[in-house]
Amino acid sequence: MKKLIMDEFAEFECIGGKCPDTCCAGWKVTIDPDSNKRYQDLEGTFGDELRKSIKTDDKGNIYFEMQKDGRCPFLDEENLCRVYKNIGPEAMCNTCQNYPRVAYQAGDILFATISISCPEAGRMILGREDKQQYAFDEDKVKIVSDTxxxxxxxxxxxxxxxxxxxxxxxxxxxxxxxxxxxxxxxxxxxxxxxxxxxxxxxxxxxxxxxxxxxxxxxxxxxxxxxxxxxxxxxxxxxxxxxxxxxxxxxxxxxxxxxxxxxxxxxxxxxxxxxxxxxxxxxxxxxxxxxxxxxxxxxxxxxxxxxxxxxxxxxxxxxxxxxxxxxxxxxxxxxxxxxxxxxxxxxxxxxxxxxxxxxxxxxxxxxxxxxxxxxxxxxxxxx
Ligand code: SF4
Known part of the structure; x- marks a missing residue:
């Protein structure tokens, strides 16, 4: 498959506590099955705390329930992630690890970028002076599609x-x-x-x-x-x-x-x-x-x-x-x-x-x- 990747995809770094509008509030954070298993198996008080906030919606999607003020229950007073701090970056669910990186496939091309729903991503993309550039990559995965x-x-x-x-x-x-x-x-x-x-x-x-x-x-x-x-x-x-x-x-x-x-x-x-x-x-x-x-x-x-x-x-x-x-x-x-x-x-x-x-x-x-x-x-x- 061919991959077309916006420059900012590789360059992006979250600014964490300095972010003017954290992404860890105001919307649902979906948890992938592997992360859910990790959280279900985690021992100790932090494991108990994690499980208390995990819910399942009508469609079977597993997610973290936000607090009444819309903030993620694992966001501390400095707007830093307590999952990251307590059990490490690799223990964060896929949504949190990947965001704001987004990708979609069309034909035999994967389009990868960062989403401007993150203000830092917006600053990087809108603030650049030269024309937008892309990296091109190709792997051995063959796209076979009847549809x-x-x-x-x-x-x-x-x-x-x-x-x-x-x-x-x-x-x-x-x-x-x-x-x-x-x-x-x-x-x-x-x-x-x-x-x-x-x-x-x-x-x-x-x-x-x-x-x-x-x-x-x-x-x-x-x-x-x-x-x-x-x-x-x-x-x-x-x-x-x-x-x-x-x-x-x-x-x-x-x-x-x-x-x-x-x-x-x-x-x-x-x-x-x-x-x-x-x-x-x-x-x-x-x-x-x-x-x-x-x-x-x-x-x-x-x-x-x-x-x-x-x-x-x-x-x-x-x-x-x-x-x-x-x-x-x-x-x-x-x-x-x-x-x-x-x-x-x-x-x-x-x-x-x-x-x-x-x-x-x-x-x-x-x-x-x-x-x-x-x-x-x-x-x-x-
Ligand atoms: S919105 Fe972007 S910069 Fe802000 S906390 Fe989320 S990923 Fe980090």
Missing amino acids: EDWDKFNEAIRAYTTIHDILQERDFFVRERLTAMIIYAYQMQELIDNKEPTAPLVQLFSDVDQYAPVIAQILTGKRAIAEKIRFVRIYVNALLKTARIPALVNEFYQVLDYLSNASDNTDELWQNAFLTFDENVSETEQEQLLVYFLFRHFMEKYKGRSIWEGVLFILMFYSAYRCLTVFHYMSERKFPEFEWRILMIARMSRQFEHADGVWEAVYDNMRENGMAQPGFLLNLIN
């Missing part, structure tokens, strides 16, 4: 590499790159659905000089504020139905409250606020977030869905990050620092990337509200 549609897989990989190159094309502003991505992905999907040849389109979007005029025709200088406000209302309301992270829920309510009550809701102020975003958030930071999302989800989403839906997922998260940052600035009158943005992204990721069914709920909402169409999305990213 894989290899033509479909090859099409998806071609789309992945084309979009990846577009997103890293630094001769263009990020919103120009996103325009190219939207046009390419939508047209590609149409060709695939109609069983028409895709090679000419791939060729066009593989050559910057050829697709530059396409972008220039579409992008206008004026930003579509009404669409952004509409998107945030729908996005936030959809997420509030499943939201379980208090800090994020608070942020969402503040945004909705501001949108309903602000006396300074003028188009000009919104235009300036988005300009302030462009002045304060580097193109590189935005590029890294987009490239991360592409890598983390595109090929996985494609498995059961389509190229267009893979692109929608990236756009949805990116737009939410951009709009929520701008709305926070509008309501607080102070532009949020990098630290705030990393934390907000980590919380959004925990809510959005790591919970079953949330993406589907938001996607359905977007589709029902006509937001999954290129026209709307081009306005949203402008």
